[in-house]
Amino acid sequence: xxxxxxxxxxRILESKxxxxxxxxxxxxxxxxxxxxxxxxxxxxxxxxxxxxxxGLALTFLIRPKKLLRFVTEVYETFSAAQPNPAHLALGRLxxxxxxxxxxxxxxxxxxxxxxxxxxxxxxxxxxxxxxxKCQAQRPLDPTNFGLVLQELxxxxxxxxxxxxxxxxxxxxxxDCGGGxxxxxxxxxxxxxxDEWLRAQSEAQSCDLMLVIGTxxxxxPAASIxxxxxxxxxxxxxxxxxxxxxxxxxxxxxxxxxxxxxxxIVEAVERGLPK
Ligand code: APR
Numbered sequence: 001x002x003x004x005x006x007x008x009x010x011r012i013l014e015s016k017x018x019x020x021x022x023x024x025x026x027x028x029x030x031x032x033x034x035x036x037x038x039x040x041x042x043x044x045x046x047x048x049x050x051x052x053x054x055g056l057a058l059t060f061l062i063r064p065k066k067l068l069r070f071v072t073e074v075y076e077t078f079s080a081a082q083p084n085p086a087h088l089a090l091g092r093l094x095x096x097x098x099x100x101x102x103x104x105x106x107x108x109x110x111x112x113x114x115x116x117x118x119x120x121x122x123x124x125x126x127x128x129x130x131x132x133k134c135q136a137q138r139p140l141d142p143t144n145f146g147l148v149l150q151e152l153x154x155x156x157x158x159x160x161x162x163x164x165x166x167x168x169x170x171x172x173x174x175d176c177g178g179g180x181x182x183x184x185x186x187x188x189x190x191x192x193x194d195e196w197l198r199a200q201s202e203a204q205s206c207d208l209m210l211v212i213g214t215x216x217x218x219x220p221a222a223s224i225x226x227x228x229x230x231x232x233x234x235x236x237x238x239x240x241x242x243x244x245x246x247x248x249x250x251x252x253x254x255x256x257x258x259x260x261x262x263x264i265v266e267a268v269e270r271g272l273p274k
Pocket of ligand 1: 014020021024025026028029034035036037040105106123185196199212213215216217238239241243256257258
């Protein structure tokens with residue numbers, strides 16, 4: 001393993017442009033469960049219902065308390081999460097001018113909080129709202145949102161009054177008064193165009209891509225490492241278990257991203273000109 005880490009760090013130092021592509025696995029050590037596999041989010045909550053807006057709207061009407069439980073669990077999990085050594089290592093690599101961008105499928109804000117500046121969010125951002133009517137975006141105030149959830153959870157009215165209470169709690173657009181939704185990409189929705197174009201351009205122009213903690217099963221995002229490979233980039237995969245990317249990855253490191261990325265970045269730092 002040590003030899004592989006040394007070799008990868010040397011390849012990073014030799015590269016003109018390095019890009020990272022991340023998935024839920026990079027945030028797993030921060031306490032945010034992955035989607036697939038044992039203990040994954042989709043094991044507990046069916047993606048057919050909780051992974052799309054119509055399913056969530058139906059749950060709101062039929063089982064509003066269950067929807068409230070789901071939203072509260074997501075809120076509490078994400079609020080408690082802190083950047084882990086893998087997020088911090090990518091932040092350092094960018095600050096040392098050895099990482100051009102992080103293309104992420106994650107909707108948490110841990111890459112940014114770990115020091116990454118150029119983060120391309122293919123699946124949106126849980127901390128941003130978008131108007132259902134006029135598409136205006138604004139940040140979500142997590143403290144305020146937490147207080148609203150606390151209030152909703154402290155009263156346990158019947159189904160109809162719960163529906164009314166949740167409806168009243170839906171944030172309103174400051175421009176047009178429309179209801180606001182989380183600015184994340186649900187199943188069946190298109191990716192944000194700007195981010196998608198930027199991600200493609202980064203993938204086409206890099207000569208090394210770090211693929212970290214993703215099963216690479218959800219397209220079109222999962223095509224990003226393929227694009228990099230077909231343009232001649234070296235692919236370094238860091239994951240718990242092999243994925244479809246492993247078939248063409250040049251290096252595969254199996255283990256925790258939080259254990260494997262820091263020694264790579266430290267070796268890069270040692271190799272930088274003084
Ligand atoms: N370090 C490295 N890899 C890890 C770690 C860890 N600590 N923990 C888990 N993994 C790996 C797993 O082996 C798995 O391959 O991370 C991967 C996580 O895969 P998924 O749960 O499928 O997450 P992701 O690939 O990000 O999912 C893509 O699917 O449901 C949608 O929109 C959602 O963005 C998400 C997309």
